[in-house]
Amino acid sequence: MPITLIILAVTCIVSFIAFGNSRLMNDLVLWPPAISRQREYHRLVTYGLVHADFGHLLFNMVTLFFFGRAMEGFYAGQLGTFGFALFYIGALVVSILPTYLKNRGNPNYRSLGASGAVSAVLFGFVLLAPWSRIVVFVIPMPAIVYALLYTAYSIYMDRRGQDNVNHSAHLWGAAYGVVFTLLVDHRVLPHFLDALLRPGF
Template sequence: MKSFYRTAPATLIITSACIILWLVAAFQARSLTNVFSGSALMNNMMVWGPAFEIADHWWTPLSYAFMHLDIGHLTVNMFMLMLIGREVERHFGTVLFVALYLSAAISSGLLILTLDFMSPTAGASGALFALMVLLISVYRSRGADLRAPIVLVVVNVVYTFLTTGVSLWGHLGGLFAGIILALCVNRKSPVIHWVGIIGLPVAAFFLYTGVGA
């Protein structure tokens, strides 16, 4: 674990935060399989259109990415985050990794609000989809075989369309965010990196306000 923290501290901290928050929500709900309806923390952190507008839960397009519905949802997402996040963080560095992660999570959250306003949503899947796309760029920069990360993305996209109960626009939002962020961070100029990282959630917010209008 010390070695993991040295090479990917942000990944470990984000994973730990998700686990701790889920444990609090599970304790409130008195359930390991359904924390959605019985936890005040979940209700305050999940992204849901009416709460975002009426109750002014302005933080939820980010906070939703740190909450999970049940122990299975948490386990799968944290396993993926530990594996993929470590590689992406080691490649881009901790500061850039955190910025990429937050940008993808917020952009996905805003897309959910735009296109799936009435669906309460929680989970790190949107950010994870972006990390999967960024993993392709990591492999490409190393001259490694791209088949494994590409298959990973394709399998998860197919899973999104075939499985009920997942956030279609959360997953696709993360996928689109990952593509845009990868195009930006593959450029040599740090200015382009940050234009993409900051500009993406800003554009997603204007899309939300434009559609809402």
């Protein structure tokens, strides 16, 4: 079974169980004091298995389903069968680390959801196929255009800081997706630059 589908299935199952089990939810979310004081380092990964609500879960898993399959093939070719799993777990950790360090002493802070890792998958895909058409809220657009809009929106909302969404994780996840992909195969950069000069939608 593809790694993407395994990640998707596990995330959906755990999230659905946690919706009705507050104890499980509290055991898995990123809660800084549990890491800094109790060394529950698993939370740097397990926070990505639980979501705030069904809409949050659906958006992340649909995005993962469509772009994860393409990226899984790429990473499998470069790193072997479990290449995508390595990439995805790394994305969960790297995307949340700045948030954890910033809120290390804040007992009131919690974060959850796979958005940072999903951002990494999406931005890795953009490097491989920047002009591929994707549909965002029924509006078709090139992947590269969506990536630029997504980045600008996340930066704006992160600075504004008036909602409960961890936009910082989105940005760090996106950066990780780009850097990791370029490190895995240096040929991706010239391919990306050449593709930008040959727009096709």
